[in-house]
Amino acid sequence: MSQPRAIVPGATYLLTRRVLRRHFLLRPDPAVTRLIIYTLAVSAHRHGILVHALCVMSTHLHLVVTDTRGQLPCFLQQFHRLVALGTKVLRAWEGPVWDHGATSVVHLVTRDALVEKIAYTLANPVIAGLVQHAGEWPGAKVLVDEIGSGALHAERPEIYFNPNNPQWPKDAALPITLPPSVQTSDADEFRREVAHIVEQHERQARATAQRKKRDFLGVARACAISPYERATSIEPLGELNPTFAVGRGRTDAQKTATTAVRAFRIAYRQSLEHWRAGVRTAVFPAGTWWMRVFHGVAVNDGELAAA
Known part of the structure; x- marks a missing residue:
């Protein structure tokens, strides 16, 4: 039996969901990107979810959100279901899309945790050795400058969603908001802190690639790989799935x-x-x-x- 989790209105989380057996089903095609942004915008609006960061990789996705109404489980159920159903159509895929494990839900308790996890989310394609700079990734993502000032937009996908059903609007917009704990007057400083850590991830990834004499995969190859192939890199077994994060060195x-x-x-x-x-x-x-x-x-x- 899993541990009970408190669902509290106003809490901010890092969410991670993985594709079944690490298939590349979410490869960054325009149709997949459109599907994810549209379903995320519709689901977030319906359940009072504020989105602060997003990065969709070929085998998994990361989100940083605030659950304003205490409806996180309903949001996750709808968003992941819609993405799965749309992906099954786009990829002609039979069977489950998502890994059988539960979504990783990490409560971000402090500002330090917010900065670190948002930066980690945005830099994920770099950390994975796909591109040298976070902004180069062609999939659905948020850039540092968009936090608190930008928005993602998508038209209703041409598959699955009935245009005659009023619950599926023709266009959907997803504002990229500041976390509620960050004041508007502090927005620039918050973005600078996030950008600093993203740059650290980029420098470290380039140094690692140089030391191991490896090249970054690059956009062209990332987009050309078959969605039915699987990632072959080794993932440690039994990794901890934390309930919360407070940031480095925050002992108290x-x-x-x-x-x-x-x-x-x-x-x-x-x-x-x-x-x-x-x-x-x-x-x-x-x-x-x-x-x-x-x-x-x-x-x-x-x-x-x-x-």
Whole structure:
């Protein structure tokens, strides 16, 4: 059984979802890019999701978002379903599109974590050895200068979406917003911090390539690879899938966040034990989502107001 996760309105997350068996199904073709931006814009608008960063690689995607309404699971379910259905049509693909593992959801607790994870998201094609500069990647992505000032646009894909259904608008726009914890007056400094770390990733990737005497794959070859092939690079098994991130060296924030996660899980399990024993008046801790939505349990939302 997976660990319970608190779904709290206003929380910001790094989200990662991988393609089944690391096939290149999300290869950066114009049709795939259009599909992803359109479905992301529609799903984010429907569920109150603010998007701060995006990078779609051929085998996985990264998003940094804020869940303003506490509807993250609904958003993920719809967005990933629409991408999968559209991809199956575009690629003539039978079977699942996404890896069977759950989406990686990392709560970004501090500003340092926001800067580090947004920079990691934007620099992902460079870190993977595909291009030398993040802006060269041809897939769906966000650039540093677009954070808080830009937007992505896509017309409704010609496949799957019924043009006569009002839930699928002809055009969809996706504003790229600042994280709510970053003030507008601080936007330029925030972007400079992100750009600095992106540049660090780029320098490190070039140095690694030079040391190992390897070339970057390049845009042409990345776009020409068969979507039915699979990545062959070695991925470490049993990697940790963290619940939250606080940034490097933030020991106090690490301890605070760890304590909060443990307290939620203990309270949740205690309430669940009472509920399973037939105590339908059991009150679950703030952030409980599944039991509230599917079983209508009472949740102590007063904890959020007091926090």
